[in-house]
Amino acid sequence: MSSDIYKDIILDYYRHPRNFGDLPDPDVRSKDSNPLCGDVIEMQIRVRDGKIDDLRFKGRGCAISQASASMLTELAKGKTLDEIKALGKEDVLSMLGIDPGPTRIKCALLGLKVIKLGVYGYLGQAVTDEVKQLV
């Protein structure tokens, strides 16, 4: 890792996170933490017509984890759930424009993990609801 990762854009998102806070009437909430360093991210997502209509995040932790989560909320808005499912490590790294190195990669990917937890949670709930209507 190199301190080049603390680019202005990362610091800007760390200090002025976009889409931070609570979403009224979210369809799904998801949360996870990185027990090693204590980074915490929570996402609240609203889904309309198979797309992410709106979302917010809350959390605390290092600049990398918080900036990454905030930038991801911007990236995810308007995307279909399938597009979110297809997002991977490389997408996050190119979004951030940095290589955080092996010890900090978990910080960078925590937001992606939580948004995926949310999407899969939503889809799981949708399946349950559909099955209930069948019987």
Place this chain on the structure above:
Amino acid sequence: MVENAATINISKIREDFPILKRSVNGKPLVYFDNAATSQKPNYVLDAMDEYYRNKNANIHRGVHKLAEEATIAYEEAREQVSKFVGARHTEEIVFVRNATEGLNLIAMTWGRVNIRKGDKIVLTIMEHHSNIVPWQVLAKETGASIEFIEIDADGGLREDEVKEKIDTTTKLVSVTHASNVLGTINAVDQIGREAHRVGAIYVVDAAQSVPHMPVNVREIDCDFLVFSGHKMLGPTGIGVLSGKKQVLEDTPPFLSGGEMIREVHTHEATWKDIPYKFEAGTPNAAGAIGLSAAIEYLKKIGMKQVHDYERELTAYALEKISKVRGITTYGPKDPTRRVGVIAFNLGDIHAHDLASILDEEGIAIRSGHHCAQPLMEYLDVPATSRASFYIYNTKEEVDIFISALEKAGKLFKL
């Protein structure tokens, strides 16, 4: 301020630690994570190597020559430890894996027999998880309660809290000698008098004190004291539980099986005397021998000299760090009241970001909650960075550390 420190030749001491020669990210290693674990001198590495190359055998069992030599070396290590902490009897020293295991041993043996519903266990808010969780488990099992002695604004235990919380329902008091976050050195002898005044058993977690200052179990008058070998130049996997002879004798065994028994029949067994009844299975002989070598090494320098030198280094670091823009430090302002541990935050830089930036400069510090989450909650900080020193650290390294902090501040535009 410190007359003896001048007599220590730090550059000569540094020569004894091979790891200090290596570089990290192209910079000379500055190892400031000593409260987590210390580095090891050749003297310790050689002693363990010699044991495995020339004496290795299972102790206390064979009658052959190697078994005899290995047993003697192991028992000499016990004697070395016993003298080092001022125990009355060599058999008051039980070898365990580390301080955590020592505390668990007390909770699971003495605690299970003696702690009952309605009894109180008194701890302090500055304890490491290892001196909290075993008591939580015991309290859940027995229905006992736990209370925490709180601290003042300077990071010292409040005397009124000590007097108030240790009352007649208190059966056990367990206190850290030196905080691994605040660095505070607690008045463990005074707290012990309060504990004994109400008839409670008194436990001292000396993981952060025994490596850095003279510690004497008779002066503290504790019933149990624990520490780890790896924080005091010794290897991992060896630690010490020192207990008063009578208390140990009245305490049931911990793990059972080989080594700790006197006689075994199909349906019953009897135990060996102390300390062996607490040392089931083949013990960590190489570890004990490594720890013994570490003690010899420290004794050659002198524990008072170690303490004085680290105090001078800490005073220097505290003075320098206080001038860094945006810094917040935790713990006593007075360096004579603390060990060489400085927890801090720099502006709004998260501890992990700071540790990453310092790592790039070859500096190893700890970041996070330091296994003291209740203290972090009490201080209302999610995480801190921590620099901690040992006898091989220098003022020049502190200067490198301070420059790196200033660089981090610039990077984050503080």
